Amino acid sequence: MNADRRPPKPLDPALLEQLALRYVERFATTQGKLTDYLTRKLRERGWAGERPADAAGLAARMAERGYVDDRAYAEAKAASLARRGLGARRVQQALHAARVGAEDSEALAGQVAENARDAALAFARRRRIGPFGDGAADRAVREKQFAAMMRAGHAPGLARRIVAAGPGELFEEEF
16 A cells, blocks of 8 residues: 555545435445445545534435435345345345345335245256256255255245256146
């Protein structure tokens, strides 16, 4: 690191708002994640404003203006994770980590549950599990496949049925 480099200028209200605007224009985010980002920047750079900094208030103003929408973020994130083959438990964990509120998270629970079967089949297809495998798997392989499906957040019953299905056995109406 360069020894003669000056430390960054402390933030004031205008700079803090500028940082927030730049963040929301670059990233899909939630109010909670924006608050965390602004708090971290305040901790790193310091504060030069007259009143105490209010990162949460600024994030709320960004949400009021429509720059941050927790529900839209949650819907997009849930759909993306389902396409990747992750189950309901993993989707809920990701939404919690992104600081999506309980109300928005619960509103998506029905949609996530509806897509559980398709997500599990997408995961099985990607990992060549059960009906998408290339041969009959022995018990140890099936246990590993079941464990992988559980780590991906799928329900135990659904994971067992998919892992137990032989190559090409899967019928759409079964699951």
